Amino acid sequence: MQNKFERNKLLINAVIKAFEKRNFNAFYCENKEDVIKKITELTKPTETFSWGGSVTLDETGLKDYLIKNNYNVIDRAKASTPEEKRKLILEGLCADNFLMSANAISYDGELVNIDGHGNRIAALCYGPKKVFVIAGVNKIEKTLDDAIKRARTKAAPINAKRVSSVFKVDTPCIKTGICADCKSETSICSDILITRLSFPKGRINVLLVNGDFGY
Numbered sequence: 001m002q003n004k005f006e007r008n009k010l011l012i013n014a015v016i017k018a019f020e021k022r023n024f025n026a027f028y029c030e031n032k033e034d035v036i037k038k039i040t041e042l043t044k045p046t047e048t049f050s051w052g053g054s055v056t057l058d059e060t061g062l063k064d065y066l067i068k069n070n071y072n073v074i075d076r077a078k079a080s081t082p083e084e085k086r087k088l089i090l091e092g093l094c095a096d097n098f099l100m101s102a103n104a105i106s107y108d109g110e111l112v113n114i115d116g117h118g119n120r121i122a123a124l125c126y127g128p129k130k131v132f133v134i135a136g137v138n139k140i141e142k143t144l145d146d147a148i149k150r151a152r153t154k155a156a157p158i159n160a161k162r163v164s165s166v167f168k169v170d171t172p173c174i175k176t177g178i179c180a181d182c183k184s185e186t187s188i189c190s191d192i193l194i195t196r197l198s199f200p201k202g203r204i205n206v207l208l209v210n211g212d213f214g215y
């Protein structure tokens with residue numbers, strides 16, 4: 001166990017250097033408590049916070065922390081109508097801080113994300129003043145191709161299953177667990193985004209956690 005932890009720490013620190021060469025800020029987090037500490041250090045409670053759907057944000061307790069401590073959050077889960085939800089999602093694109101995870105990360109410091117609706121990757125590309133990507137070491141893959149493969153064949157079918165309890169999702173992967181490269185109207189894989197640089201420098205902050213979080 002200790003060997004795995006030490007090896008993962010070395011891997012994360014190597015990937016941090018790769019992110020820094022690509023104009024990202026990147027940080028090592030020992031555990032989920034460290035994630036909350038780092039976010040509170042890098043932001044101000046008076047700033048606005050929004051987020052994309054993410055099991056990692058739930059598992060680290062970050063979302064709960066911000067809500068319980070009365071941070072200024074824009075939470076689309078509070079919407080009671082589709083119109084209100086859309087309004088909150090659009091407000092989230094103008095937030096000071098946007099929180100999300102990544103579906104996969106390459107050793108060379110590239111982010112890979114897949115969206116059905118596109119609001120999460122829209123915020124990653126442009127809008128919020130700062131973006132914080134929180135990801136467990138389990139999201140790191142050797143090459144960009146490996147990262148895309150992970151996002152498409154591992155993360156996406158599980159995420160399709162996850163969101164099927166909330167949205168109508170009728171895709172082959174729901175039934176088989178295997179991506180069939182579907183063209184379903186309810187596919188959660190409309191957009192695949194590779195983020196190879198942070199622009200402006202330091203806008204995207206990556207927090208890599210020494211543990212497994214999300215899918």
Ligand code: SF4
Nearest residue numbers: 156173179180182189
């Ligand atoms: S089957 Fe469709 S929804 Fe499921 S992972 Fe593949 S492309 Fe995405």
